[in-house]
Amino acid sequence: xxxxxTVLSLxxxxxxxxLEPLGENEMDQILGLGGVYLSGDLTINDVGGPLNESxxxxxxxxxxxxxxxxxxxxxxxxAVRTNNTSGWIVLDNLxxxxxxxxxxxxxxxxxxxxxxxxxxSSDGASFDRDVFEIGLPNTxxxxxxxxxxxxxxxxxxxxxxxxxxxxxxxxxxxxVSLSGNLLLFPTGxx
Amino acid sequence: xxxMKFKIPAFLILIAFSISNSCFALKAxxxxxxxxxQAQSGLTIDQSQLxxxxxxxxxxxxxxxxxxxxxxxxxxxINEVSQLTYTxxxxxxxxxxxxxxxxxxxxxxxxxxxxxxxxxxGDLTLNYEAVTNFxxxxxxxxxxxxxxxxxxxxxDLIWKTNGYAMSFDNIGYNASxxxxxxxxxxxxxxxxxxxxxxxxxxxxxxFSFSTGALSLEGVSLGELSGALALSATAxxxxxxxxxxxxxxxxxxxxxxxxxxxxxxxxxxxxxxFMGDFSGEINLTNLTLDVETDYLAIGFxxxxxxxxxxxxxxxxxxxxxxxxxxxxxxxxxxxxxxxIDADDSNDNRYNRFQLxxxxxxxxxxxxxxxxxxxxxxxxxxxxxxxxxxxxNSGQPNLAAEGLSLATQWxxxxxxxxxxxxxxxxxxxGIKSFGSANTTIDVRDEKLAIGISDLKGSYSIDxxxxxxxxxxxxxxxxxxxxxEVFQAMDFDIDGYTEITAGGASGGGIRIDGDYxxxxxxxxxxxxxxxxGIWATGVNYDIHLRDITFDVEGDGLKINRGEQWSTMDIANxxxxxxxxxxxxxxxxxxxFEQNSLLAIxxxxxxxxxxxxxxxxxxxxxxxxGRFEDRGExxxxxxxxxxxxxxxVTSDGTATARNRLTWENNRKESLVAGEYDNDSGTQxxxxxxxxxxxxxxxxxxxxxxxANLNIDVYETKVLKKTPNAxxxxxxxxxxxxxxxxxxxxxxxxAAQKALRPLGFAVQGHIxxxxxxxxxxxxxxxNARTTPQTVFYGVVMQNLDLTTxxxxxxxx
Numbered sequence: 001x002x003x004x005x006t007v008l009s010l011x012x013x014x015x016x017x018x019l020e021p022l023g024e025n026e027m028d029q030i031l032g033l034g035g036v037y038l039s040g041d042l043t044i045n046d047v048g049g050p051l052n053e054s055x056x057x058x059x060x061x062x063x064x065x066x067x068x069x070x071x072x073x074x075x076x077x078x079a080v081r082t083n084n085t086s087g088w089i090v091l092d093n094l095x096x097x098x099x100x101x102x103x104x105x106x107x108x109x110x111x112x113x114x115x116x117x118x119x120x121s122s123d124g125a126s127f128d129r130d131v132f133e134i135g136l137p138n139t140x141x142x143x144x145x146x147x148x149x150x151x152x153x154x155x156x157x158x159x160x161x162x163x164x165x166x167x168x169x170x171x172x173x174x175x176v177s178l179s180g181n182l183l184l185f186p187t188g189x190x
Numbered sequence: 191x192x193x194m195k196f197k198i199p200a201f202l203i204l205i206a207f208s209i210s211n212s213c214f215a216l217k218a219x220x221x222x223x224x225x226x227x228q229a230q231s232g233l234t235i236d237q238s239q240l241x242x243x244x245x246x247x248x249x250x251x252x253x254x255x256x257x258x259x260x261x262x263x264x265x266x267x268i269n270e271v272s273q274l275t276y277t278x279x280x281x282x283x284x285x286x287x288x289x290x291x292x293x294x295x296x297x298x299x300x301x302x303x304x305x306x307x308x309x310x311x312g313d314l315t316l317n318y319e320a321v322t323n324f325x326x327x328x329x330x331x332x333x334x335x336x337x338x339x340x341x342x343x344x345x346d347l348i349w350k351t352n353g354y355a356m357s358f359d360n361i362g363y364n365a366s367x368x369x370x371x372x373x374x375x376x377x378x379x380x381x382x383x384x385x386x387x388x389x390x391x392x393x394x395x396x397f398s399f400s401t402g403a404l405s406l407e408g409v410s411l412g413e414l415s416g417a418l419a420l421s422a423t424a425x426x427x428x429x430x431x432x433x434x435x436x437x438x439x440x441x442x443x444x445x446x447x448x449x450x451x452x453x454x455x456x457x458x459x460x461x462x463f464m465g466d467f468s469g470e471i472n473l474t475n476l477t478l479d480v481e482t483d484y485l486a487i488g489f490x491x492x493x494x495x496x497x498x499x500x501x502x503x504x505x506x507x508x509x510x511x512x513x514x515x516x517x518x519x520x521x522x523x524x525x526x527x528x529i530d531a532d533d534s535n536d537n538r539y540n541r542f543q544l545x546x547x548x549x550x551x552x553x554x555x556x557x558x559x560x561x562x563x564x565x566x567x568x569x570x571x572x573x574x575x576x577x578x579x580x581n582s583g584q585p586n587l588a589a590e591g592l593s594l595a596t597q598w599x600x601x602x603x604x605x606x607x608x609x610x611x612x613x614x615x616x617x618g619i620k621s622f623g624s625a626n627t628t629i630d631v632r633d634e635k636l637a638i639g640i641s642d643l644k645g646s647y648s649i650d651x652x653x654x655x656x657x658x659x660x661x662x663x664x665x666x667x668x669x670x671x672e673v674f675q676a677m678d679f680d681i682d683g684y685t686e687i688t689a690g691g692a693s694g695g696g697i698r699i700d701g702d703y704x705x706x707x708x709x710x711x712x713x714x715x716x717x718x719x720g721i722w723a724t725g726v727n728y729d730i731h732l733r734d735i736t737f738d739v740e741g742d743g744l745k746i747n748r749g750e751q752w753s754t755m756d757i758a759n760x761x762x763x764x765x766x767x768x769x770x771x772x773x774x775x776x777x778x779f780e781q782n783s784l785l786a787i788x789x790x791x792x793x794x795x796x797x798x799x800x801x802x803x804x805x806x807x808x809x810x811x812g813r814f815e816d817r818g819e820x821x822x823x824x825x826x827x828x829x830x831x832x833x834x835v836t837s838d839g840t841a842t843a844r845n846r847l848t849w850e851n852n853r854k855e856s857l858v859a860g861e862y863d864n865d866s867g868t869q870x871x872x873x874x875x876x877x878x879x880x881x882x883x884x885x886x887x888x889x890x891x892x893a894n895l896n897i898d899v900y901e902t903k904v905l906k907k908t909p910n911a912x913x914x915x916x917x918x919x920x921x922x923x924x925x926x927x928x929x930x931x932x933x934x935x936a937a938q939k940a941l942r943p944l945g946f947a948v949q950g951h952i953x954x955x956x957x958x959x960x961x962x963x964x965x966x967x968n969a970r971t972t973p974q975t976v977f978y979g980v981v982m983q984n985l986d987l988t989t990x991x992x993x994x995x996x997x
Contacts, residue, residue, distance in 0.1 A: 035662075035663040035664065035995065035996040036663070036664050036666055036993045036994065036995060036996065037902065037904055037943075037945070037993070037994040037995075037996045038991055038992070038993050038994075039797075039902060039903060039904075039905075039991070039992050040797055040798075040989060040990040040991035040992055041797055041798045041989065041990050041991075042987060042988075042989050042991075043987070043988045043989070044985070044986070044987050045984070045985070045986045045987075046800075046986070046988065047986075048984075048986065049953065049955075049983075049984030049985055049986040050889055050892075050953045050954065050955045050984065050985075050986060051880050051955050051956075051983060051984040052984065062880070062984065073984075075984070076982070076983065076984050076985040076986070077981075077982070077983045077984055078980070078981070078982045078983075079979075079980070079981040079982075079983075080977055080979070080980050080981075081977060081978040081979040081980075082976075082977060082978065083978060084975070084978045088979075088981075097798075099797070099798040101903060101905050102904070102905045102907070102915075104996060105666070105713075106663065106713075106996065107713045107714070107715065107719070107720040107721055107762075109719060109763075129762065129763060129769060130719055130720065130721075130762045130763035130768065130769075131762065132713070132721060132762065135907070138905070138907070138909075138915065141798070143811075155979065155981040156880075156881065156882070156956075156981065156983065158880065158881055159881075185762050185769065186760075186761075186762055186769045186770055186771040186772070187769075188851065188852070189851065189852045189853070189867075190759060190769075190770035190771060190772040190773070190851050190852075190853065190862055
């Protein structure tokens with residue numbers, strides 16, 4: 001499960017971590033045995049979520065048949081409040097499938113390479129430290145991925161007086177090219 | 191005969207031990223055996239016995255192991271005799287045949303002490319009836335040979351400490367040895383001189399056992415049964431480890447490959463079954479010595495293998511509800527002594543010291559987090575001087591129980607898990623350490639206290655496909671079940687086991703545990719480099735945790751659990767000098783969570799798409815995989831509770847994640863003072879059923895994981911000249927060389943790399959975080975709030991991930 005959570009976290013980490021492509025020469029410099037190769041898919045709310053399951057109270061905002069529905073209450077929902085007295089920013093109706101082959105997780109020591117194929121001094125030698133490397137799959141397929149960004153006056157659609165304003169909807173199908181590696185390593189004062 | 195006092199020398203104990211098998215047994219004589227019996231009338235002895243022995247001592251180097259109050263009597267009245275009948279005959283070939291019929295008898299021991307210790311191991315009672323058949327004759331050249339059968343029935347074994355009992359009820363035991371030899375010609379040179387001892391051979395030793403219930407104060411923990419066939423030899427010598435008195439044993443056994451070998455634990459009619467055993471054991475220099483205040487047991491080396499070809503959960507009669515199996519396991523292991531030529535402090539041994547009574551740990555030397563729980567554990571009423579006596583309420587030095595000091599050194603182990611013929615080997619498992627343990631029965635509970643459990647373990651890595659495949663990384667995969675790749679630990683833990691699970695029989699556990707200054711390897715290579723959690727203080731409190739075997743699986747209900755894992759440094763690289771990410775502190779509080787383990791994995795799967803109606807392919811896009819019948823399904827429901835006081839009132843608990851860095855460096859180089867830096871806090875996260883923290887929390891956070899070992903499609907990182915990505919395919923089953931193939935055929939697909947295929951299904955109705963805060967070092971009491979609430983709802987996440995170890 002931690003692996004799954006780790007994979008999920010990648011979607012948030014991409015914006016904050018350094019991305020650098022590795023050539024074959026750099027890959028040859030990988031030391032050690034550690035590592036996991038992941039492939040497969042992640043599907044969010046394909047037929048709705050647990051709040052949509054039958055048995056919900058009549059009139060419940062979540063009571064929906066979601067097998068073939070695009071109703072916004074069939075997706076996952078995240079509401080965040082940034083001010084103690086105001087409303088909520090909402091990522092709503094999150095659904096879709098992500099599939100990929102070749103996401104790698106490993107720790108390795110970088111102490112050579114990164115020298116522009118020998119044309120310059122080795123940045124790897126001066127770096128000389130361990131990193132946790134997330135090797136991105138070359139291609140990630142998005143299938144029926146959708147979400148809505150909205151503002152809401154309540155955290156939950158079941159609350160009395162609930163009102164929500166959708167800002168925009170997004171739907172994604174197709175392949176996204178993700179190459180290179182994410183390298184995680186501590187810097188600064190711990 | 192009443193209250194006699196015996197003192198017997200060691201050699202008599204040795205002889206008694208060697209012939210003890212003759213004292214029991216029963217099996218019908220077959221025609222061939224009967225035809226060898228001549229017409230002589232033989233001898234029949236009917237004996238009525240009421241035997242009371244005040245004390246019986248075994249003396250080793252001047253130290254006495256004393257059995258007090260040994261009594262053989264009727265079961266109904268301890269002042270009445272029990273009956274037994276010996277029938278003796280001699281056959282034409284000179285074989286002495288002795289058939290013994292023991293009517294219901296009670297053997298009772300008031301206590302066992304060492305050198306008249308104040309405390310004893312407790313009292314023992316064995317109720318039994320038995321029929322034995324023992325054949326013996328002389329061997330050409332000296333020695334004895336023969337065979338025997340034993341049948342023990344309607345037996346109960348009761349162990350009592352301080353007036354409270356644990357019992358094995360309704361024990362049945364049947365055994366037979368086709369060929370037994372006793373010769374005084376074994377030679378031993380392991381102590382630097384030559385000694386001669388007894389050589390015992392047992393060919394085709396079949397036995398089966400069952401116990402109707404293992405009970406605490408009459409409530410059942412569950413039933414245990416099994417059968418095993420083995421051939422064994424043993425050599426017994428006078429002289430132990432510390433002197434020329436005591437006992438030394440070498441033992442070699444082969445578990446015969448027999449599909450009828452099994453062990454079954456049954457709870458409320460449902461069984462956890464392991465069968466189709468095979469393997470072997472080789473034990474060198476097992477020694478037994480009586481020391482001043484303990485019984486010393488140790489061995490130089492124990493090596494062997496144990497294979498269980500079948501593991502499943504069934505209805506208690508061998509019928510599996512689901513016809514699915516967890517798979518099979520194979521274990522090879524070596525425990526041995528290790529002598530470090532340079533530093534004797536690094537010597538490691540396999541030793542056990544059994545002392546009567548309860549040896550209390552040094553509470554003042556304990557960390558504060560566990561001290562109060564340890565004191566409460568050992569200040570239980572049955573371990574204190576009773577009210578009305580002088581110094582009542584003080585520790586009772588005569589309290590009965592068992593104290594055990596243990597040292598171990600697992601030099602290496604290889605554990606294979608085989609799922610539908612696909613093998614993963616957890617390779618290079620090593621461990622050493624020591625611990626002090628106490629065991630006693632109190633009220634309806636079995637109490638186990640472990641103090642100063644100090645040691646280390648590590649796993650080198652994985653081998654996939656076969657035992658000789660190259661060593662690979664990937665032990666990180668065990669993180670998903672909270673098993674770490676390496677750990678240096680110092681643990682104090684106190685457990686009370688009560689009979690009775692969530693339904694009927696079963697096991698219930700309450701416990702408090704603390705890991706001090708522990709180092710945990712999260713993702714490390716063979717050189718010990720990687721990601722380490724260091725300086726970890728981890729306290730765990732479990733309440734009302736129940737284990738039950740149910741019709742479809744093993745269920746662990748976690749009534750209440752709270753813990754704090756405080757990682758001083760999350761280091762990259764070396765575990766001592768690696769760069770730190772800072773401090774991470776995870777507090778958890780769960781009520782009514784559940785963990786269930788079911789046999790069988792994912793079965794048919796469509797990766798990247800949906801299964802068709804028939805379940806034999808994908809409906810549209812995707813890659814179909816049939817992952818077979820075997821495997822494991824883990825079903826987790828974590829009900830994260832809102833902040834509150836724990837049920838025992840000892841703590842206020844919540845779920846909270848804190849990351850701190852930019853701390854002040856402490857006086858110890860490379861270490862940092864906690865709570866001196868900047869923190870980001872995810873405060874009081876919890877689950878509920880959809881309308882907020884005041885709602886019920888039945889659904890919680892659920893994760894169902896179907897785990898199989900299966901072939902994985904592993905693509906080369908870089909495309910070929912045509913811009914296409916080729917697959918890694920091994921050349922042979924040896925899986926030591928490989929090539930890249932663009933479109934593998936069926937045979938090549940079977941040689942894809944193996945890995946753990948996990949089909950996951952994660953759901954929650956609502957997961958909320960009360961607030962996300964930032965705490966600055968200069969304003970610790972006035973944290974700034976980043977988010978005033980996060981509410982996540984209605985998530986249903988399915989995954990099909992295959993995790994393959996890579997080099």
